[in-house]
Amino acid sequence: MTILKKIKENLFLLIVVLGYVIMFLARPAMGIESVKNSGYYIKEMLMIMPAIFVLTALLDMWVPKEKIMHYLGKxxxxxxxxxxxxxxxxSAGPIYAAFPMCVMLHKKGASIRNIVIILSSWAVIKVPMLINEAKFLGPKFMVIRWGLTITAIVIFSWISAKIIKDEDLPGEALAQPGPHVNRDACMGCTLCVKNYPALFEMQGKKAAIKTQEQIILNMEILQNTIEACPVHAIEYHEE
Incomplete structure (x- = not known):
């Protein structure tokens, strides 16, 4: 059962590795080129994501939940x-840099529709890209493409909001009182285990709460641990 659990937790990684193995066997040159490209993107992510996590944490502290709900809520x-x-x-940076920020915005009350719009516009209508598009393809092409893209985003964001519910996204409040770890959002950084080893442990590559029958919560340490989590995967719900 433990092996099956490990496979389930790392299924996507295993599929990717299997894909590379098949590629190397069928087309070795393509496999080598794919590994080089993957290495480039991994290096880029390692350079960009720490700054994104810091920025997201700062925004989480500085911007009140009421403001997010007022300007980006339903x-x-x-x-x-x-x-x-x-x-x-x-916004600047690759599209994957938007994901931690969108998790934080949703946690603070931003609607599904507005999150879809942020992600979509981040990907296809960023201002620097529009300037280059007008330069190389012409202003008329840029304006028409921009207008059609915005129309499509508005339509698809409305459809997405009808299909996707708030509880489908990571970070929603759980019914039971006490500390909780959102394992979908957890990035496996182990900070919580280092800060509060009596309460947190690693299960696979994700943090989890230890059995709490014998644990008396230290709320000061718990609060510091919650604030230290770079992706805000830890929450405490009062009774």
Missing amino acids: DAKAKGVFLSFVVGSI
């Missing part, structure tokens, strides 16, 4: 849609 309506386009369009 009741923000047209104002929220407009601001979501602005946030996505002026």
Whole structure:
């Protein structure tokens, strides 16, 4: 059962490794080139993601939940849609840099629709990209493509909000009182285990809560551990 559990937890990684093995056997040259490309992107992520986690943590501390709900929540309506386009369009960095920030925004009350708009505009209508598009393909092409893309994003974000529920995303409050680890959001950094080893442990590559029958919670240490988590995967719910 332990082996099956390990396989289930690392299924995606195993599929990727299997894909590389098949590629090396069938097309060795392509396999070598794929490994080089993967190495480049891994190096890029290692350089970019720490800064993104720090920025996300700072935004989480500085921006009150009420502000996020007011400007990007379900009741923000047209104002929220407009601001979501602005946030996505002026942001820098690759699209995967947007994911931690969107988790934080959703946790603070941003709607599914506005998160979809931020991610989509981040990917396809960033301002620097529009400038280069106009330069190489012409202003008319850029304006038409930009207008059609915005229309499509608005439509797909509305559809996504109808299909995807808040509880489908990581970080939602759990029913039972006490500390909880969102294992979907956990990145396996082990900070919680180092800060509060009496309460947290690693199960596979994810953090988990130890059995609490014999544990008397130290709320000061727990709060410090919650604040130290770079992806905000730890929450405490009162009774």
